[in-house]
Each structure stands twice: as C-alpha cells, then as structure tokens.
Amino acid sequence: MAKALSFKVGTARARPGAWTTGTLTLGEYPDAPITTPVNILCGARPGPVLWVQSAIHGAECGGALGLLRLFKDLDPKRMKGAIVGVMAANPTAFRLLARNTPYDGENMNRLFEKPSRTAHSRQAAATLIDTAMSVADAVMDMHSGGLDTEVPFYAIYWEDGSPASKRAAELARATGVDAIWRSTDSWLAGAMYTAVTKRGKPAIIVENGSGAELTDRVVDLNRDAIAGVARALGITPGRARPARRILAVGTCDLLYNRRGGFFLPAVEVGTVVRKGQMIGRVMDSHGRIVEELASPKRSYIAALVREHRAIHSGTMCAECCEILRD
Amino acid sequence: MAMKEIVVGTAISKAAGRKKGSLRIGTLPDGSPMEIPVVIVRGSKPGPVLWLHGCVHGNEYCGTFIIHEMLSRLRPAALTGTVVALPALNITAFQKGQRMSPFEGFAGGDLNRNFPGDATGTLTQQMAYAIYKPLKRHATHLVDFHTAMTEDVAWALYADVGGKTGKESEKMARAFGYRSTLPAPPTILGGSALMTAAKDGIPAMIVECGGKGPAFTQEAMRDGADRLENILRALGMVKGAVVDHGKLNYFSNFAWVHATKGGLFQRSVRCGDRIEPGSVLGQYYDLHGRPNGEALAPKGGIVLAIHPGPMIGSGETLIHIGLDPREV
Numbered sequence: 001m002a003k004a005l006s007f008k009v010g011t012a013r014a015r016p017g018a019w020t021t022g023t024l025t026l027g028e029y030p031d032a033p034i035t036t037p038v039n040i041l042c043g044a045r046p047g048p049v050l051w052v053q054s055a056i057h058g059a060e061c062g063g064a065l066g067l068l069r070l071f072k073d074l075d076p077k078r079m080k081g082a083i084v085g086v087m088a089a090n091p092t093a094f095r096l097l098a099r100n101t102p103y104d105g106e107n108m109n110r111l112f113e114k115p116s117r118t119a120h121s122r123q124a125a126a127t128l129i130d131t132a133m134s135v136a137d138a139v140m141d142m143h144s145g146g147l148d149t150e151v152p153f154y155a156i157y158w159e160d161g162s163p164a165s166k167r168a169a170e171l172a173r174a175t176g177v178d179a180i181w182r183s184t185d186s187w188l189a190g191a192m193y194t195a196v197t198k199r200g201k202p203a204i205i206v207e208n209g210s211g212a213e214l215t216d217r218v219v220d221l222n223r224d225a226i227a228g229v230a231r232a233l234g235i236t237p238g239r240a241r242p243a244r245r246i247l248a249v250g251t252c253d254l255l256y257n258r259r260g261g262f263f264l265p266a267v268e269v270g271t272v273v274r275k276g277q278m279i280g281r282v283m284d285s286h287g288r289i290v291e292e293l294a295s296p297k298r299s300y301i302a303a304l305v306r307e308h309r310a311i312h313s314g315t316m317c318a319e320c321c322e323i324l325r326d
Numbered sequence: 327m328a329m330k331e332i333v334v335g336t337a338i339s340k341a342a343g344r345k346k347g348s349l350r351i352g353t354l355p356d357g358s359p360m361e362i363p364v365v366i367v368r369g370s371k372p373g374p375v376l377w378l379h380g381c382v383h384g385n386e387y388c389g390t391f392i393i394h395e396m397l398s399r400l401r402p403a404a405l406t407g408t409v410v411a412l413p414a415l416n417i418t419a420f421q422k423g424q425r426m427s428p429f430e431g432f433a434g435g436d437l438n439r440n441f442p443g444d445a446t447g448t449l450t451q452q453m454a455y456a457i458y459k460p461l462k463r464h465a466t467h468l469v470d471f472h473t474a475m476t477e478d479v480a481w482a483l484y485a486d487v488g489g490k491t492g493k494e495s496e497k498m499a500r501a502f503g504y505r506s507t508l509p510a511p512p513t514i515l516g517g518s519a520l521m522t523a524a525k526d527g528i529p530a531m532i533v534e535c536g537g538k539g540p541a542f543t544q545e546a547m548r549d550g551a552d553r554l555e556n557i558l559r560a561l562g563m564v565k566g567a568v569v570d571h572g573k574l575n576y577f578s579n580f581a582w583v584h585a586t587k588g589g590l591f592q593r594s595v596r597c598g599d600r601i602e603p604g605s606v607l608g609q610y611y612d613l614h615g616r617p618n619g620e621a622l623a624p625k626g627g628i629v630l631a632i633h634p635g636p637m638i639g640s641g642e643t644l645i646h647i648g649l650d651p652r653e654v
Contacts, residue, residue, distance in 0.1 A: 027588075027639070027640040027641060028587055028588030028589075028639060028640040029588050029639050030588045030589055030590070030613075030637035030638055030639050031588065031589070031612075031613045031637075032588075034640075103639060103641065103642075104641065105425070105426050105430075105435060105436075117584065117586065118582060118584045118641070119584060119641045119642075119643075120584075120639060120640055120641025120642065121641070122641070123584070123586070123640060123641045124641075256446055256447055256448060256452075258353070258445075258446065258452065259353050259357070260352075260353035260354050260355045260356065260357050260358070261353075261355065261356075261357050262355075284356075284357035285356045285357045286357070290357070310355035310356070311355055312352060312353060312354055312355050312360070312429045312449055313352040313353040313360070313449060313452055314352060314429075314430075314447065314448045314449025314450065314451065314452045314453075315449070316448065
C-alpha cells in the first residue's frame, strides 16, 4: 500500500530520505509523561510502513538493538515506505527490566483483545495499537526470554485463515527463523499480534534469546529478521531469500513446577522432545533432586527457564509446542 | 458422638476448643514451604462452619485485625458450630505490603481472580487451589475481608446468586449492616472466592473496611468485629439479639473510574458521599503547584472508594462508585 511520505508517530515525524526521532506518550507519571523513544527511517519514495516494537515485556529489548543495527546499515534513499521503531513499548517495565508493568502488575501483551481506557497498562496498550493501526501496514513485535528464560529463534503468527493471517505467515517465513508457531491458543487472544491480525493487518512476533545475555549473534538475527520482513514488504530492495526448511508448531502447553529450588534444564531450547522426555529438574537447597518435569507430548521447546535460576512453585518452567509439520 | 474432623493444613479440630496450625500454599525458591496461619475455634455444639479470611490482597490488613479481634472474643463453650480463620492468605504479598505476590511474574497474579485454582498452574493458581480445597470441603459460610484506598472505606458485597445460597448471603450482609451494599450478580467477580464459593452453594460476602496498608482506624476495626459478631448471632452461632441495622443502600453494580492524567491530587469527597454526574471529585495540580483541572464524576451514585492523593498517575483508580442506590 503506497503511503504519504509524511506521517507522525507521537512527536516523531517521517521525512523522506531521513532518519527522524521523537517520542510517543503512553501515559503519565505523577510528574511527567510516560514516553517511548521512536525512530522512523523513511524512504525517498512512498510505500508500505512496517511497525517494529520492542520491550513490551521490559527486559526483552534485543529487538530495539537489532533495529538500530539495521537502520545504520540501510540507505533510506533506496527505500520505498518506512520502518517505524518503537523502542520501549512498555516504558515503565523497560526502565526496571521487568516483564510486567510495575504500576499495576499487568502483562501488557495480554490486554489488546478489548483495549480500554481503564488501568495504566490498558491505556498504554490502547494508545499503542491505535497508533500502529493508523500508520502501519504490518507489525513486528520483538520478544525474547527476558531475564528469567531462554527462547529459540522463532516466529509466531495468529492462524485464522484470514488474508491478514496468511500474509503474516509469509512475513514470518521472511524472518529466517527455524520454526513458526501457528498460534490459535486462547491465552494469546489478548496479545497485540493477535489483535492486529483480527483488525485486518498482518502481525508477527519474533522470539530470540534472552534479555539476560544479549549476544551479538542475537542482535544480528533480530536485524536480519526485520530486514527480511522489510524486503518481503518491498520497503527495501532485493528479493526475498528462498524459503528454508521450517518447523511448523502449534498449541503450546505451559509447564509449571510444584517444588521450589534451582532449575536444571535437561534439554536445549529449540529442540524437539518426545512425549514423557524429561526436560528439566528442580534441585533443592540441600542438593536433592525434588522434581522432574516431563514434556506432556512430542513437542518443540519454545521456552525454558535459565539454568540455575532459583524458582518458586508455580514458575512457568517451559513452553512445549506440538509439532505440526517438519 | 465423635465430632467430624476439620482439617485445614496442620490445624486439625476433632473436638470443642481452639486449634492452630498452618496451611502450605506453595514453595519458596529455597525449598522452604510458603505457609499461612490457620485458627480453628470449635464450639461444643454442632452448627455452621463460618470461614473467615483476609489479605487475599496482601496489603489489605484491616481484615486481618478484625479476624483476630473476633477470635479473641470467641469462647468455645459459648459457640455453636465452628469458626475457621485464615487471617493472611497471600502471605508473600502480605510480607512485602503489596496486592499481589512478588513472585508472580507471568500470569495474572490476583489471587481473588484465580479461585478455585489449579494444582499444576501458576503460583497464584496453586495457592488458590490449596486454599479453596479445604474451604469447599468444610465451609458452610464465607466472609472475605478487603480494603480499598482510604481509612473511611466501609461497604460490603454479597453473592446475589438466587436460591437458598443467595438468601443466606443476603442475611449475612444485612447482619453485617454496612449501609453501602452491593448484591453482586453472578456475572461479575469471576474467579473471586466469593463467587466461586457461592456457585458451589456456600453463602458468601465480602467486607471492604478501611484503607490499604496502615490506613485504617482502631474504631473501624472494632466496629468491623462488632458487625462480624452480629453475623454469628444471625447464624445462631452465639447467643444474643441480632442487631437490626435498618435500611441499606443496595446498588445495581459498581463502576471503576481511572485517572487519565498524572499529578498531585486532592480529593473533595469522602466514602459514602452521594455524587451526581459531573460532581467535582477533586483537584489535580502539576508539580509546579498550578491547578491542572478538576476530576469530575462520569456517573452518579455513592462513593465506595476515592483516590487519597497526594500523587496520582494516569490509569490509577480515581474513584469506585456504587450505582443506582436504592434503600432496601
């Protein structure tokens, strides 16, 4: 979709052929606005607008670094359309490197199904999705395992057979990931990528690494994922890379422990395990193994608590996605 | 004839008297149990089992004090039935002085939205499961104590679920007798102990008394205990004439209104005040001391809770309004 070359996201105004900056206000502290930094890299010619956001879970900021790396590589004069970077989609959580909003404890990425102007996180979520829907043709929401968990490099889209969902599947393939989660899980109905897809625009999540150990490789993969989607949308020149062999995964079971202690993973994230295979153990403070966690089905390990993390009962230790197709 | 055993964690009651113990609701990272206190006071004659709990939201301490005041007044020889009391449910939140457990990171950590719980779920779901299992097994009536934001909070809800359970819930609420009372329809407060118990046939009510943290008075606490004692009289658990609190204001529902701006805030209404649409609720100021607009009521009704100030952020609860008050 061709776009006018001039649009605004908060105080950041797109300017043809330039990298411009500003802030988007998502709420107010008692003394000042709550803002996220915004970067816009605008092509010299009209074209689609890709919205890329990072840190909706505060510690998951590898996407912002990947985006900055890409912006430094790109020549906007050769671009059609624009890439919008929302660097801290949940600014108060980002400041504390916390997953949830410190003011109300909410997981902001569960609040988009019915946006409202009630609690702070809901007000911020409503502003975020309304702004994205008004300027963007496609949305990328960059995630990681945060401080406590590790995730493999994979993408998620909402599978409902709609044109937006089909386009999201194509964009997920363009990221270069090894696995794609075709999500229909009800507990993700309030996620932003789901809500954007249901409103008729393609949206995906890219998961990669952890927030606790942000390596160059993780940042590079994030950069490449955004670059691949920008290419697929026609914002940047070049042909999409040929599709690789990608694992298709589906419904996700979340695995919780019942004993407290230290988590000792038995497998790596991104591996496929068989039903009943042990994926991690809990060791108590006396060195005894007090619990073993097994996969409830043949599954792709989409998240795992970091090794040696001290955990309480009811910690989400693993995400186990069913295998759809290899 | 031997009395039926009442077991709540390590508190085991087999006969008239007072038993104390603890209920394990989770495990800390060092492996030590996350335990909450339990007190069972059993009368010499069989009767209702009144379950009292507080601090399902960890920083709502007034109810804990009301429960302890009530327990100190109970004499097993003069009691018919049993009082089971868990004065501090959400113990890690209680310790930290906050609403939800500091360990809860991934899911909705509001314990009062997670009943009946899940034995293999998140920490809060596991906690809810551990608490609700004995509640469902033993309780015939439930009173759940909460607070809101300021010391003048005083209102109640009962499970208006119809039938015998609804009638018995209303009887408890009228015996407690807060003038502001919401007959809570079954469509609201899903996952609360109140609604979960009522749907399982256990008459239930919530008391909202005093403010968060230390924001409550000894007078409010003692008044709460007096009213709770009146519930025991109404249920035939202790002797004495039931105090008739007269007509109450029943609401059709409640409305939460959130602040849309941040700054300093000074309220101009108190809990229990009647407001109309457009009533001035308070004044915002910026940090330079300049007036930054009035907070206006979007709906009319009775003030159930109001932000105390002095500072407020966007999205914080500004006011909680009881809608369509009618005297019953």
